[in-house]
Amino acid sequence: MTTSPVGATAHPTRTPDAHGSPDPTATPLGFGVGARVTAAVMTDDYARVLVGILSRLDETGLVRETGDVSTYLGGHEAHLQRYLVDLAESLARTEHHASLTVVLSRGCPGEVVCELPDGAGPRGTEVPAPRRTGRYASAEWALYPLADQVTAEGTAPDHMRDIYAAIDHARELGTFRDSAHFVTRLEGDVGEVIASAVAGWLLVGRSVQHVTSHLTLSLNSPSHEARELEEEAR
Amino acid sequence: MTTSPVGATAHPTRTPDAHGSPDPTATPLGFGVGARVTAAVMTDDYARVLVGILSRLDETGLVRETGDVSTYLGGHEAHLQRYLVDLAESLARTEHHASLTVVLSRGCPGEVVCELPDGAGPRGTEVPAPRRTGRYASAEWALYPLADQVTAEGTAPDHMRDIYAAIDHARELGTFRDSAHFVTRLEGDVGEVIASAVAGWLLVGRSVQHVTSHLTLSLNSPSHEARELEEEAR
Numbered sequence: 001m002t003t004s005p006v007g008a009t010a011h012p013t014r015t016p017d018a019h020g021s022p023d024p025t026a027t028p029l030g031f032g033v034g035a036r037v038t039a040a041v042m043t044d045d046y047a048r049v050l051v052g053i054l055s056r057l058d059e060t061g062l063v064r065e066t067g068d069v070s071t072y073l074g075g076h077e078a079h080l081q082r083y084l085v086d087l088a089e090s091l092a093r094t095e096h097h098a099s100l101t102v103v104l105s106r107g108c109p110g111e112v113v114c115e116l117p118d119g120a121g122p123r124g125t126e127v128p129a130p131r132r133t134g135r136y137a138s139a140e141w142a143l144y145p146l147a148d149q150v151t152a153e154g155t156a157p158d159h160m161r162d163i164y165a166a167i168d169h170a171r172e173l174g175t176f177r178d179s180a181h182f183v184t185r186l187e188g189d190v191g192e193v194i195a196s197a198v199a200g201w202l203l204v205g206r207s208v209q210h211v212t213s214h215l216t217l218s219l220n221s222p223s224h225e226a227r228e229l230e231e232e233a234r
Numbered sequence: 235m236t237t238s239p240v241g242a243t244a245h246p247t248r249t250p251d252a253h254g255s256p257d258p259t260a261t262p263l264g265f266g267v268g269a270r271v272t273a274a275v276m277t278d279d280y281a282r283v284l285v286g287i288l289s290r291l292d293e294t295g296l297v298r299e300t301g302d303v304s305t306y307l308g309g310h311e312a313h314l315q316r317y318l319v320d321l322a323e324s325l326a327r328t329e330h331h332a333s334l335t336v337v338l339s340r341g342c343p344g345e346v347v348c349e350l351p352d353g354a355g356p357r358g359t360e361v362p363a364p365r366r367t368g369r370y371a372s373a374e375w376a377l378y379p380l381a382d383q384v385t386a387e388g389t390a391p392d393h394m395r396d397i398y399a400a401i402d403h404a405r406e407l408g409t410f411r412d413s414a415h416f417v418t419r420l421e422g423d424v425g426e427v428i429a430s431a432v433a434g435w436l437l438v439g440r441s442v443q444h445v446t447s448h449l450t451l452s453l454n455s456p457s458h459e460a461r462e463l464e465e466e467a468r
Contacts, residue, residue, distance in 0.1 A: 032415075034415055034416070036374065036415065036416055036417065038333055038335070038450050038452075040274030040276060040332075040333045041276060042274060042275060042276060042277065042278070042280040043276065043277070043278050044276070044277050044278050046276040046331065047456075065415075067374075067414070068372055068452055068455050068457050069372050069373060069374045069419070069450055069451075069452045070374055070417075070450060072414065072415050072416075074415070097280065098274075099272055099274045099333070099335070101272070101333070101335045101450055103376065103416055103417070103448070105415070105416040108416075109415075138302055138303050139303060140270065140301075140303045140304055142337065142446070142448075144378055144380065144446075146378065146380075180301070180306065181266075181268055181270065181299075181306050181308070181339070181343075182268070182270055182306075182337055182339040182342075182446065183270065183304075183337070185303070212376070212378075212416065214337070214376075214448050216272050216303055216304060216335055217303075218272075218302055218303045221302050222281075223302050
């Protein structure tokens with residue numbers, strides 16, 4: 001559970017660097033940049049398949065903690081995107097139907113309560129370039145600007161500008177399909193679908209300290225075969 | 235993607251009932267109360283297993299739209315909890331390893347942009363009683379108070395009170411285990427784990443219009459067998 005948006009709301013007068021700590025945006029781990037990933041492969045052989053895939057992934061630049069519900073990954077956004085795309089592509093290449101649930105978070109290191117004061121950030125980061133995989137995915141995406149940060153001038157940043165920039169970015173990548181209850185639907189090359197979610201997370205992060213995003217991907221769904229062929233024919 | 239927290243931030247002076255609409259809290263669907271659910275069963279026979287389970291679930295009081303990434307369910311929180319617990323128990327009774335990803339949302343009907351103005355709510359709802367199933371689950375839970383609602387007196391509601399009430403409620407149910415990066419870990423009877431997440435969502439919803447919650451459950455994980463026996467022995 002994250003209480004950061006609540007804390008940020010409950011203590012609007014709390015000042016940045018109240019703890020006199022060094023620049024919390026200097027390092028990804030210091031700023032709480034990370035992901036949690038749950039992969040489900042619809043086969044009796046799921047354990048062997050997953051262990052084989054995970055043993056071959058490049059973890060450069062990332063810390064990893066494996067759990068029974070999800071695996072935590074911490075590190076720079078570009079490393080996280082590379083790992084997530086490699087994982088999704090590997091899952092897709094098994095040809096098994098699989099689902100991948102991803103949580104992205106930045107700006108709130110710590111657990112029940114953020115270890116950073118409000119106003120520690122935002123942290124600007126370049127949007128990593130997408131990598132096409134030739135594999136199709138459909139996905140549902142939610143993007144949450146949480147810490148409602150007020151600038152030194154006492155005015156809220158222009159979140160809408162960044163949210164629309166995130167949507168426009170997905171349209172440019174060709175992954176934006178439509179909106180449904182509670183989520184935005186993304187479709188296309190799984191590398192570009194994941195890149196769209198990471199980009200949206202970072203674009204909103206230019207004005208908001210604490211931003212989380214939840215992405216659920218469906219790979220090798222029987223209903224996708226026609227679309228998959230269409231994607232690969234491009 | 236939800237833009238509600240952003241919209242709520244960008245238009246703090248927008249007044250309730252600006253559209254002169256009837257009380258938006260009067261009905262669950264009018265208030266956008268619903269869930270999206272993704273079930274993954276780790277067996278080659280996943281399609282038959284899922285279709286069989288879904289065909290037997292009680293959908294009383296709910297609207298359902300099935301998608302290839304998730305299934306949308308809309309209706310009263312008590313009906314949603316009943317359906318989610320029935321689904322999770324049915325998945326667990328297959329003895330297959332399965333994961334269940336759940337998104338809960340209330341206070342923001344509509345899609346890219348909420349159809350309700352800020353201040354439409356909050357909507358108070360009784361916390362549904364949990365139903366024990368005898369089946370164990372471990373889960374990771376995130377709870378997001380999104381619409382940063384300001385009262386008529388111009389003061390923010392006491393979100394922390396409700397967040398701590400949500401945590402205390404999970405402790406009382408015995409499902410709270412600890413916190414990890416970005417999530418709270420819940421363990422125990424799957425009926426009580428789901429009830430804990432629904433209760434937290436509703437407790438925060440007493441002071442916040444737009445509240446979402448994301449819950450990822452792991453069922454029949456090999457590593458759970460010892461704990462499962464322990465649970466059933468109680």
